[in-house]
Amino acid sequence: MSPTIVQHALLLSLALFAIGVVGVFLRRNVITVFMCVELMLNAVNLAFIALSRAWGNLDGQVLVFFVLTVAAAEAAVGLAIIISIHRHKDTLDVDAFNIMKW
Amino acid sequence: MAGHSQPEPDSSHAAAAHAPAAHGAGHGGGHGHPPEPGFAGSPWLVLAAWILLAAGGGLLLKSFPDALPFAILLLPLLGFTVLAVFGDAIRDQGEGTGACWLACFTVLTSFALAVTAVYRVMQFPGGETGLRFTQPYLGYEWIEAGPFRVQMNLLIDNLSSVMILVVTGVGSLIHLYSVGYMSHDPERVRYFSYLNLFTFFMLLLVLGGNLPLMFVGWEGVGLCSYLLIGFWFTKKSASDAGKKAFIVNRIGDVGLILGMILAFYHFGTLDLVDLVGNATAGTEEGLWQFGPITTICLLLFVGACGKSAQIPLHVWLPDAMEGPTPVSALIHAATMVTAGVYMVARLAALYSLSPTAMTVVAVVGTATAVLGATIALVQTDIKKVLAYSTVSQLGYMFLACGVGAFGVGVFHLFTHAFFKALLFLGSGSVIHALGGEQDMRKMGGLWRRIPWTFGTFVIGTLAIAGIPPLAGFWSKDEILAGAYSAGWKSLFVMGVIVALLTAFYMTRALILTFFGSYRGDAETGSHIHESPWIMLGPLVILAIGSATVGFVKIPQFVEPALRVSEGAHAAPHGQWLPIFATAVAVTGMVLGYYLYLAFPEIPSRIYASARGVARVLENKYGFDAVYDRFASRVVVGGSEEVLWRGVDVRLIDGAVNGAASLTAAIARSVRTVQVGRVRGYALVILGGAVAVLSYLLWPR
Numbered sequence: 003m004s005p006t007i008v009q010h011a012l013l014l015s016l017a018l019f020a021i022g023v024v025g026v027f028l029r030r031n032v033i034t035v036f037m038c039v040e041l042m043l044n045a046v047n048l049a050f051i052a053l054s055r056a057w058g059n060l061d062g063q064v065l066v067f068f069v070l071t072v073a074a075a076e077a078a079v080g081l082a083i084i085i086s087i088h089r090h091k092d093t094l095d096v097d098a099f100n101i102m103k104w
Numbered sequence: 105m106a107g108h109s110q111p112e113p114d115s116s117h118a119a120a121a122h123a124p125a126a127h128g129a130g131h132g133g134g135h136g137h138p139p140e141p142g143f144a145g146s147p148w149l150v151l152a153a154w155i156l157l158a159a160g161g162g163l164l165l166k167s168f169p170d171a172l173p174f175a176i177l178l179l180p181l182l183g184f185t186v187l188a189v190f191g192d193a194i195r196d197q198g199e200g201t202g203a204c205w206l207a208c209f210t211v212l213t214s215f216a217l218a219v220t221a222v223y224r225v226m227q228f229p230g231g232e233t234g235l236r237f238t239q240p241y242l243g244y245e246w247i248e249a250g251p252f253r254v255q256m257n258l259l260i261d262n263l264s265s266v267m268i269l270v271v272t273g274v275g276s277l278i279h280l281y282s283v284g285y286m287s288h289d290p291e292r293v294r295y296f297s298y299l300n301l302f303t304f305f306m307l308l309l310v311l312g313g314n315l316p317l318m319f320v321g322w323e324g325v326g327l328c329s330y331l332l333i334g335f336w337f338t339k340k341s342a343s344d345a346g347k348k349a350f351i352v353n354r355i356g357d358v359g360l361i362l363g364m365i366l367a368f369y370h371f372g373t374l375d376l377v378d379l380v381g382n383a384t385a386g387t388e389e390g391l392w393q394f395g396p397i398t399t400i401c402l403l404l405f406v407g408a409c410g411k412s413a414q415i416p417l418h419v420w421l422p423d424a425m426e427g428p429t430p431v432s433a434l435i436h437a438a439t440m441v442t443a444g445v446y447m448v449a450r451l452a453a454l455y456s457l458s459p460t461a462m463t464v465v466a467v468v469g470t471a472t473a474v475l476g477a478t479i480a481l482v483q484t485d486i487k488k489v490l491a492y493s494t495v496s497q498l499g500y501m502f503l504a505c506g507v508g509a510f511g512v513g514v515f516h517l518f519t520h521a522f523f524k525a526l527l528f529l530g531s532g533s534v535i536h537a538l539g540g541e542q543d544m545r546k547m548g549g550l551w552r553r554i555p556w557t558f559g560t561f562v563i564g565t566l567a568i569a570g571i572p573p574l575a576g577f578w579s580k581d582e583i584l585a586g587a588y589s590a591g592w593k594s595l596f597v598m599g600v601i602v603a604l605l606t607a608f609y610m611t612r613a614l615i616l617t618f619f620g621s622y623r624g625d626a627e628t629g630s631h632i633h634e635s636p637w638i639m640l641g642p643l644v645i646l647a648i649g650s651a652t653v654g655f656v657k658i659p660q661f662v663e664p665a666l667r668v669s670e671g672a673h674a675a676p677h678g679q680w681l682p683i684f685a686t687a688v689a690v691t692g693m694v695l696g697y698y699l700y701l702a703f704p705e706i707p708s709r710i711y712a713s714a715r716g717v718a719r720v721l722e723n724k725y726g727f728d729a730v731y732d733r734f735a736s737r738v739v740v741g742g743s744e745e746v747l748w749r750g751v752d753v754r755l756i757d758g759a760v761n762g763a764a765s766l767t768a769a770i771a772r773s774v775r776t777v778q779v780g781r782v783r784g785y786a787l788v789i790l791g792g793a794v795a796v797l798s799y800l801l802w803p804r
Binding site for chain 1: 779790
């Protein structure tokens with residue numbers, strides 16, 4: 003694998019991550035925010051894979067499995083929370099969820 | 105344990121003791137009339153119980169002769185305990201007469217035992233340090249903290265012998281007198297319990313074998329003085345006077361405590377015998393060289409100033425006259441106020457190593473003598489005259505100590521105890537006769553009405569004025585001789601002036617009270633009566649004492665205990681001095697006679713022409729005013745403005761409240777961050793991540 007491809011992969015990863023960050027901050031729909039978080043996780047996964055190939059080391063690839071597992075668990079819990087909130091608030095706007103303050 | 109010793113037939117002191125002891129016992133039995141239901145039923149029962157107790161105690165003392173000082177000491181404490189615990193019950197049953205007699209008995213028995221003890225001291229071979237009771241009675245280590253060891257030991261030597269005789273002897277007479285004087289007071293059980301407690305503490309003071317034990321007695325008598333000055337505490341002036349005495353004495357006690365600490369630091373012991381022993385081995389310090397010994401002596405003298413009413417701490421004693429008159433006689437004339445003189449004499453060996461301290465003692469004593477004598481000239485209250493006279497005479501004692509004639513100082517203490525107690529009790533008899541009147545301007549012409557009081561008062565006046573062969577002459581003459589032969593010509597002259605003034609103001613008091621015509625209101629005048637026998641008896645005994653005790657060779661007697669050679673005393677002085685002193689005294693008395701009896705219009709004319717001087721004297725040289733201003737401005741004002749409003753409110757409260765309000769203010773401004781909006785938090789997290797990353801990745 004040539005260094006150029008690694009560079010491209012990392013750039014793609016960066017782009018995906020940036021899109022995720024922007025989405026998290028700019029979108030109001032909590033489902034969208036959630037998807038953007040997933041996007042960021044997968045951007046990181048991509049970077050792991052690329053760098054793992056580049057250095058001929060499997061550690062990065064192993065880590066990806068962990069991230070996928072955690073992401074799955076997070077999705078399960080997160081979606082459950084979203085449904086629960088939606089039942090209470092009848093909206094999916096994140097800005098409506100502001101009772102966590104003193 | 106109570107004990108009534110059999111007076112030794114071959115001792116003159118013991119024989120003397122027998123008279124008052126029998127005196128008291130006889131009337132103890134007789135106190136059944138008027139019959140009273142009080143005090144454990146019958147007075148005969150009390151007497152029987154006392155005799156049993158005395159016999160048992162006597163047997164005990166016979167088998168444990170070394171317990172004698174403890175018996176002397178603890179008897180008044182026993183009396184106090186009984187009166188304090190059962191006082192209310194006794195009072196509720198009868199009128200407390202039994203309680204009064206109980207108090208008298210304890211002190212009388214103590215006196216009898218004291219005579220026995222003194223007899224044994226006089227028999228003591230060598231007589232260097234006298235008897236010293238340490239083991240095994242109570243002789244345990246009282247305080248044991250590293251090198252600081254204090255034993256519970258008592259010391260009876262020639263010096264404390266004199267003191268215990270005065271305390272228990274004059275004390276007994278004043279107890280007896282009080283039975284009559286306080287007979288109308290509903291609180292007299294409390295009064296007698298205090299009086300007994302005082303006797304205990306005073307005995308502890310003079311018998312204590314080390315400075316801390318002496319200090320316990322020292323503080324105890326201060327406490328009793330406070331309690332008895334403020335005995336009629338519902339009167340504002342009395343409770344104020346009590347507080348004043350207590351507080352002024354505390355100021356002196358600071359010096360005493362510091363002196364004790366320094367003495368321990370320097371000598372490693374506070375035992376009086378060891379201390380004096382170490383001091384006799386020490387080297388003399390130079391004049392105005394403030395070495396450790398000088399500092400110790402000066403600090404201890406501050407304590408003596410407080411207790412013995414010397415400048416600048418004399419202000420409490422005249423006010424102490426608010427207490428009952430027998431209290432003034434016992435505490436504020438005969439015993440407690442002489443504690444300072446006793447302490448200085450006790451540490452004579454230490455003081456004589458420091459010419460500086462000796463000079464200070466002599467000068468302060470002389471200044472106080474002059475101050476007291478001059479203020480006494482213008483006092484109109486009969487007790488105030490005697491109070492300032494006491495201040496003045498105490499100054500005389502310190503003058504004697506300061507010129508190195510410690511034994512003579514103790515001699516004057518001894519004689520003064522007699523004639524001043526006599527004068528106070530006599531004035532009490534006058535006040536009693538006039539139903540509480542103390543102003544001499546409302547007296548006069550009383551000699552015909554109360555002849556016994558008058559007769560004894562005259563003897564007291566002659567004694568204090570220094571007319572031979574009465575007691576005051578001998579001791580005063582020796583003080584003047586001591587000052588003269590020590591080379592203190594200026595102090596000698598001051599002493600002569602004070603002697604003149606003393607004779608003068610006492611003659612004035614005598615004439616204003618007893619001669620001329622009665623100046624009070626007719627209502628009081630019609631009720632004038634001679635005091636009962638129980639008051640006159642002590643007066644007569646004290647009058648006999650005032651006339652004769654001058655022949656007792658106290659200086660020679662106490663000299664072995666002082667452990668210091670009295671150069672001044674031994675130095676020869678001309679035969680002219682006694683004659684000169686007598687002439688001075690007679691001049692003073694004749695002057696008093698002319699001014700107040702022969703030409704009574706002259707004093708007011710002198711008064712008018714010397715208005716300024718009179719005002720200075722009436723204001724007591726302004727000590728009270730200055731102290732009052734100091735107290736109200738510096739102490740009260742400083743406490744309010746600086747300590748309360750400044751330090752307490754601003755600094756301490758400010759720090760505490762400030763910490764709280766600072767936290768609140770920070771929290772108030774910071775809590776706006778916590779809006780509860782998730783995206784806001786996420787933004788902060790992002791910001792944080794960017795910051796951390798840029799720090800880590802920044803090219804260095």
